[in-house]
Amino acid sequence: MKMLINVPESVVPDALRGxxxxxxxxxxxxxxRVVRRRDAPVAGKVGLVSGGGSGHEPLHGGFVGPGMLDAACPGEIFTSPVPDQMVRAAAAVDSGAGVLFVVKNYTGDVLNFNMAAELAEDEGIQVASVLVNDDVAVTDSTHTAGRRGTGATLFVEKIAGAVAEAGAPLARVEAVARRVNEASRSFGVALSACSTPSKGGPTFDLPAGELELGVGIHGEPGRERRPMMTSGEIADYAVHAVLDDLHPTGPVLVLVNGAGGTPLLELYGFAAEVHRVLRERGVPVARTLVGNYVTSLDMAGASVTLCQVDDEMLRWWDAPVRTPALRWGC
Incomplete structure (x- = not known):
């Protein structure tokens, strides 16, 4: 595999220097290994901190900025950051109003963020945590107990970030973050395996004529493998899997997310099919975001995340945001 790197050992620090x-x-x-807003801590504002293994960019470092995260902690490739990073991040952004940890449901992330919360509280920082577990593909997997955290992480960080930016107290920011997670579901599909710099090749075997339905963001197995399907067939399967679990009764936010190796040309075509299925199921679409946001290195594929929203949640979604990877209303 050809990669635009120096040596595998320096991929993460090289990216951070960039x-x-x-x-x-x-x-x-x-x-x-901490990325934070230059103006943090912001007086009277709850700090939002998230993080996880590198390789999912722009998640999480690309979402640091006004209206979203105050700090992010990048780990090694597909490896949780350590508690010391999280404590440093919390201390750097705490204004005295407390800090919310946004944690994807992977065993290493959960253990390390829990430990970091205890250490931060020992230093006098008030910490709350919200677990993101939106993936409907499987109940347990290689890296998790329960559902995996995937695309809904973006929805949680954006909407809770807007609430925090408006000056809401920690309990309110935490409650909104939990509400967004509970209203969100995701399903992902892989057309090819991802390749880590250390391995220098695919992390799992996926024959050329097959796809993995329900794949995880680290290449974890999904529900099943099938012969290659059309964009419309994949949308039928993925959207029905999400809707049959979410059962929305109102409009939804839609994230059509690329896994890292899928061009926008294909993603927009896939988004058209996702909208078709939602129309057929009578589900109104409030907003749609298309692009590579929660990736798996160079994996070809995509995921669909839906979040049922009301007028209040939609206002928080539309609120200004200014980060490297997401910005509007500024």
Whole structure:
């Protein structure tokens, strides 16, 4: 495999150095592995901190900025950050109003964020945590007990970030974040395996004529493998899987998310099919976001995330955001 890297061991710090060079509005601690808003802590504001293994960019570092995260903690490729990173991030963004940890449901992330919350509270920082577990494909998997955290992480970070930016107290920000997670479901499909820099090749075997339905963001097995399907057939399967679990009774936010190796040309065509299925099921669409946001390195494929919203949640979604990967209303 050809990769645009120096050596596998320096991929993460090299990327962080690039973020520092390109985004002066961020403070990037390459050695300490923390990315934060330059203006943090913001007086009277709840701090939002998230993180996880690298390889899912722009999640999470690309979502640091006004209206979203205050700090992010990147781990090694597909490896949880360590508690010390999370404590440093919490201390760097805490204004005295408390800090919310947004945690994807993977065993390492959950254990390390829980430990970090205890350590931060020992230092006098009030911490609340919200677990994101939106993937309907499987109940348990290689890295999780319960459902995996995937595309709904973006919805939680954006909407809770807007609430925090408006000056809401920690309990309110936490409650909104939980509400968004509970209203969200996701399903992903892989057309090819991803390749990690350390391995230098595919992390699992997926024959050329097959696809993996329900794949995880680290390449975890899904529900089943089938011969290659059309975009419309994949949308039928994925959207029905989400709707049959979510049972929305109102409009939804839609995220059509690329896995990292799928061009926008294909993603927009897939989005058209997703909208078709939603129309057929009588589900109104409030907003749609299309692009590579929660990725799996170079995996070809896509995921669909739906979040049922009311007028209040939609206002928080539409609120201004200014991050490297997501910005509007500024």
């Amino acid at each position: 973020m520092a060079a390109v985004h002066p509005e961020l403070v990037v601690d390459v050695e300490g």
